[in-house]
Amino acid sequence: MVHSRWSWLFAGLLVAVFIAAPAAVRAAGTNAGTSIQGTAQATYTFGGPTLTATSNTVTVIVAEILDVVVTVSGTTPVSAGETRRGLVFTITNTGNGTETFDLGAMSAGIVGDDFDPTLVDIYFDTDASNDLSPPDTLYVAGSNDPALAPDTAVRVLVINDIPANVANTARGRSQLTARARTGTGTPGSLFATQGDGGVDALVGTSGAQGIVFGEYVAARMQVAAVKTQTIVDPAGGSRPVAGARIDYQIVVSVNGSGTAPDAIFSDTIPAYTTYVPGTLALNSTVLSDIADGDVGEFVSAPDSQVRIHLGDLTQASGPQTIRFAVTIN
Incomplete structure (x- = not known):
C-alpha cells in the first residue's frame, strides 16, 4: 500500500x-x-x-528602479547687491541601483518670484558648511557628475549674485534639476539592459528626475551667529577625551536696519556629551538653568538644549554673546 x-x-x-x-x-x-x-x-x-x-x-x-528626490534647505536671507550667495540643495538617490545624476540650474524666468538672481555656478558642499567656502568643489557637467549608491545623498550649492536694486522682502528663486543619466520619463518607462550589471531599468514614481526651487529673500536686516569652542581635558591639555570639558561661545549679531522681534536663541546639547550645570551665560551674566525670572534655561526633554530669550534685536543692540559648557561622556 x-x-x-x-x-x-x-x-x-x-x-x-x-x-x-x-x-x-x-x-x-x-x-x-x-x-x-x-x-x-x-x-x-x-x-x-x-x-x-x-x-x-x-x-x-x-531590475533597477530609477528614482531621485531633491530638497532645499529653507529660505536664504540676502542683501541687495550681495555676490556669490548659495542655496543649499540635497540630492538623494531613492532608487535601488547606483546611478549618476546630471545637474542643471536656472534662475531666470521662474514664475512666482519678485526678481531674478544671476546664476553663477553649482558647487558641491564638500565641507558640509551650508555655504560657499574654499574646500567646496565646483561642479563641472560631464566631469564630476555625482554617482550615488542607493539611499545615499549629496549636498550642493547653487550660487547666485543678487541684483543691487531689489526691494526689501522681495523674493528671488533659483532652481536645481537632477536627472538620472540612464534615462527619465513617465513612471514605468523601460530602459532595457541599461541598469546595474546589465539588468533592465525602469523609471520610478519621480520620473527619475527632481526639480526644486529655492528662494532668496531680500532683507535690510540680517541676523548672524558664529560658534567657537575650547577644549580642556582632565590632564590640562586640549584633547577631546572622555571627561574633557568643551566651552562653547556663540556670538549673535544684527546688521542692517529693522528689528528682529522676540528673538530666541537655542542650541542642542551634542550627542555623547552632558551639559555642565550653571555654565549658561549671556554677555557675562550667569543665567539659571530653570525657567524662572531670567531669560535663560536648560531644557532636558524632548531634546537637551540651552535656550535664551534675547528679546527684540536691532543693530544697536550690539553682539549678544552666549556661553555654556558640556563634558564628553
Missing part, C-alpha cells in the same frame, strides 16, 4: 522557500541585480521509507 503526503507537503514547502531569508530592504526595495532563487522540495513516503523530490531552481534578477 502506498502512503503519499505529496500534495500538502509540496504546497507548504513551496511557500516557505520564497518567504525565508528576506533580502535587505532599500528605499526602492531590494538592490538591483539581486538574484532571487526558489527551489521546492516534496517529502513523501512510499512503502515505508521517506523520500524527497527536489524541483528545478527558478531565478529572477531584480
Whole structure:
C-alpha cells in the first residue's frame, strides 16, 4: 500500500522557500541585480521509507528602479547687491541601483518670484558648511557628475549674485534639476539592459528626475551667529577625551536696519556629551538653568538644549554673546 503526503507537503514547502531569508530592504526595495532563487522540495513516503523530490531552481534578477528626490534647505536671507550667495540643495538617490545624476540650474524666468538672481555656478558642499567656502568643489557637467549608491545623498550649492536694486522682502528663486543619466520619463518607462550589471531599468514614481526651487529673500536686516569652542581635558591639555570639558561661545549679531522681534536663541546639547550645570551665560551674566525670572534655561526633554530669550534685536543692540559648557561622556 502506498502512503503519499505529496500534495500538502509540496504546497507548504513551496511557500516557505520564497518567504525565508528576506533580502535587505532599500528605499526602492531590494538592490538591483539581486538574484532571487526558489527551489521546492516534496517529502513523501512510499512503502515505508521517506523520500524527497527536489524541483528545478527558478531565478529572477531584480531590475533597477530609477528614482531621485531633491530638497532645499529653507529660505536664504540676502542683501541687495550681495555676490556669490548659495542655496543649499540635497540630492538623494531613492532608487535601488547606483546611478549618476546630471545637474542643471536656472534662475531666470521662474514664475512666482519678485526678481531674478544671476546664476553663477553649482558647487558641491564638500565641507558640509551650508555655504560657499574654499574646500567646496565646483561642479563641472560631464566631469564630476555625482554617482550615488542607493539611499545615499549629496549636498550642493547653487550660487547666485543678487541684483543691487531689489526691494526689501522681495523674493528671488533659483532652481536645481537632477536627472538620472540612464534615462527619465513617465513612471514605468523601460530602459532595457541599461541598469546595474546589465539588468533592465525602469523609471520610478519621480520620473527619475527632481526639480526644486529655492528662494532668496531680500532683507535690510540680517541676523548672524558664529560658534567657537575650547577644549580642556582632565590632564590640562586640549584633547577631546572622555571627561574633557568643551566651552562653547556663540556670538549673535544684527546688521542692517529693522528689528528682529522676540528673538530666541537655542542650541542642542551634542550627542555623547552632558551639559555642565550653571555654565549658561549671556554677555557675562550667569543665567539659571530653570525657567524662572531670567531669560535663560536648560531644557532636558524632548531634546537637551540651552535656550535664551534675547528679546527684540536691532543693530544697536550690539553682539549678544552666549556661553555654556558640556563634558564628553
